[in-house]
Amino acid sequence: MNRAAVSARELTVSYRNFRALNGISFVLEPGVTGLLGPNGAGKTTLLRALATAALPDSGALSVLGMDPCTPEGRLGIRRRLGYLPQDPGFHPHFTAFEFVDYVAILKEMKDRAARHREVLRVLDAVGLPDRRRKKIKQLSGGMRQRVALAAALVGDPELLILDEPTVGLDPEQRLRFRELIADLGDGRTVLLSTHQTEDVAALCRRVIVLDGGTIKFDGEPPALAAVADGRVWSSEQRDPRALAGWRTGVGTVRNIGSPPPGVPLLEPTLEDGYLLLLDATTARENVA
Ligand SMILES: Nc1ncnc2c1ncn2[C@@H]1O[C@H](COP(=O)(O)OP(=O)(O)OP(=O)(O)O)[C@@H](O)[C@H]1O
Numbered sequence: 293m294n295r296a297a298v299s300a301r302e303l304t305v306s307y308r309n310f311r312a313l314n315g316i317s318f319v320l321e322p323g324v325t326g327l328l329g330p331n332g333a334g335k336t337t338l339l340r341a342l343a344t345a346a347l348p349d350s351g352a353l354s355v356l357g358m359d360p361c362t363p364e365g366r367l368g369i370r371r372r373l374g375y376l377p378q379d380p381g382f383h384p385h386f387t388a389f390e391f392v393d394y395v396a397i398l399k400e401m402k403d404r405a406a407r408h409r410e411v412l413r414v415l416d417a418v419g420l421p422d423r424r425r426k427k428i429k430q431l432s433g434g435m436r437q438r439v440a441l442a443a444a445l446v447g448d449p450e451l452l453i454l455d456e457p458t459v460g461l462d463p464e465q466r467l468r469f470r471e472l473i474a475d476l477g478d479g480r481t482v483l484l485s486t487h488q489t490e491d492v493a494a495l496c497r498r499v500i501v502l503d504g505g506t507i508k509f510d511g512e513p514p515a516l517a518a519v520a521d522g523r524v525w526s527s528e529q530r531d532p533r534a535l536a537g538w539r540t541g542v543g544t545v546r547n548i549g550s551p552p553p554g555v556p557l558l559e560p561t562l563e564d565g566y567l568l569l570l571d572a573t574t575a576r577e578n579v580a
Pocket residue numbers: 307310312329330331332333334335336337338
């Protein structure tokens with residue numbers, strides 16, 4: 293049985309003549325996959341293509357077994373997909389209940405009583421049952437993110453696309469969001485775009501790194517950390533030979549790059565691997 297909720301082959305998406313995604317190929321299977329990449333890498337464009345909000349201009353894309361390039365395919369995908377966009381387009385005067393109910397109406401849930409039960413179920417799932425009568429403008433940023441996630445969960449979708457859901461959250465809220473997303477990834481396919489390498493290390497069974505519209509890495513998080521094996525070292529002062537270095541909480545400097553002989557090497561993190569991967573890419577491009 294093909295378990296892939298998404299498969300893309302040589303997918304290209306352009307804005308006029310600018311290629312935001314340049315012939316990328318990948319498959320997404322159940323579990324949480326993290327999508328990392330610097331600003332402008334093409335992450336939102338990829339999520340919008342999966343959510344049928346941006347049309348591919350070449351290549352093949354299958355989402356839940358349907359083709360987003362056909363009108364029937366787009367309709368079918370929208371019915372079965374949960375999408376948390378970067379800007380959910382809240383109406384500030386709506387209450388949390390009204391907003392999620394509105395999304396449920398757009399998802400064509402016509403039976404009012406059943407729809408309202410579903411709205412309460414998803415508000416409950418994100419831990420918001422007692423705030424449903426509050427206007428969205430009165431909610432904190434973290435609470436608003438939960439409303440947006442609740443809206444994405446309407447109809448129990450088998451594919452969830454989350455665009456930077458933890459942005460602007462405090463550490464405690466981020467932790468709660470991580471727990472929620474980890475639970476959602478149990479049996480579902482979740483694609484999580486983020487700038488937080490810690491979220492990927494904590495949550496994801498797989499990570500894709502996009503840069504300049506192409507895939508630079510696709511594998512398990514420990515393999516991304518392993519890119520930095522033997523390339524992280526500590527020193528008292530910033531080592532001028534390092535590609536990057538920063539002072540840590542314990543007072544020493546963490547350097548990444550090509551270590552000089554004899555320096556004390558450190559265990560690499562996913563962030564180290566990610567930074568080195570992007571830097572190596574830039575270096576290669578500059579040489580080419
Ligand atoms: N509507 C648009 N018209 C023209 N160019 C666009 C449009 N939307 C995005 N782009 C360009 O496409 C590229 C990819 O943008 P995208 O928003 O997908 O990146 P991203 O990885 O999500 O970035 P960020 O982390 O900043 O959200 C960028 O160079 C961006 O300027």
